[in-house]
Amino acid sequence: MEFLIEKAVTGDHDILAGVIREVWLQMERKEWFVADDSKAICQVLKEGRGLGYKAFEKESKALAGVFIAVLPGKGKENLGRDIGLADEELEKVAHMETIAILPQYRGNGLQHTMMQAAEEELKSRGYKYFMCTIHPENIYSEKNAVKQGYEVVLTKEKYGGYVRDILLKRR
Known part of the structure; x- marks a missing residue:
């Protein structure tokens, strides 16, 4: 299968x-995924605090999947704070926040393709720390x-008590 990213x-x-x-509804282990709702996604896109x-x-x-990157700025939720980044570096952190691929399209590298599209755009905007959280299992x-x-x-509790691995990629 071939895909177009928009x-x-x-x-x-x-x-x-x-x-x-x-x-999320189809997931067996729902605790692996904290799903944002429409209102939260709208705010991120409308306020320029992220990319979709x-x-x-x-x-x-046919729509196969979606991806959202969040730009936390110096907010308290910035994962850079968890790993001890200096205040002046926090503005250069982007969260690879949410990826959802419909079951019939999995196994085609869409997570990789969408993350790379976001990283390329974010690099051009000066972001240099790409971070995400993933359930350890x-x-x-x-x-x-x-x-x-x-x-x-790092591994720690996030999102109201969910244990997550925090991952980092520096450009």
Whole structure:
């Protein structure tokens, strides 16, 4: 299968949230994934605090997956704080926040492709720390991130008590 990656616009928040919810509902281990709702996604896109991407299967034009990168600025949720980055570096941190691929499109490298699209855009904007959180037992997502140059730098409770590995990639 071949895919087209398209940047999301503010009005796409319901589409992104719909795919995220659909994937979450199908998950056996729901604690592996903290799903953002439409309102939160809208705020991120509208306020310029992040980027969204949509992947479409090239031939059918069917929506296959979505990805959201969040720009936390100097906010308290910035993962750079967890690893002790200096205040002046926090503005250079981007969170590879949410990826959701519909089951029939998994195994085609979409997580990698969408993360790379986001990283390229973010590099051009001066971001140099790419971070994400992954449930320690989610070996599929973690393997994918490690293949892309991310490394586990810390494991701790996040998001109201969920244990997560915090991964970092420096450009």
